[in-house]
Amino acid sequence: MIKKLFLIIFFIASDQVTKYLIRENLSPYEVIKIIPGINIVHVSNTGAAFGILRGAGNSFFIIISLVAIAVIFYLLFKEKRHFIPYSLILSGAIGNLLDRIFIGHVTDFIDIYAGRFHWPAFNVADSCLTIGIILLGIQLIRERSADERSKRAFQER
Secondary structure (H helix, E strand, O other): OHHHHHHHHHHHHHHHHHHHHHHHHOOOOOEEEEEOOEEEEEEEEOOOHHHOOHHHOHHHHHHHHHHHHHHHHHHHHHOHHHHHHHHHHHHHHHHHHHHHHHHOOEEEEEEEEEOOEEOOOEOHHHHHHHHHHHHHHHHHHHHHHHHHHHHHHHHOO
């Protein structure tokens, strides 16, 4: 179990270190061009994903995050077959929660764009959340397909 917890700690640490480096080395809204289509920026997000619900208040997001973390933590140990997706989701939720608790907002810094279209800035925690949710969805779809094939095979006997 220690090895599995290392994965969660690694992603949380990666998130927090990268955000710290951004806050310490870039002024708000400063942009560093990496390659065409990718910038590093310093953005403070007081809302949820993509900045929605900005006016809801930090306390609201802290409470929602704590509830989500409790649920994911429970599922992490109950449904061990989904350890990787739940670990990623948990890491992302904890990473952004730490920002909200200690600095009052989430630090976003990855800016992906094409021409004038910029995807909302995000961070390592957001990436963990997104990848974890996608992986969980894929696993659930595969499990459901396997269950349906098993049921059909059983009914054909």
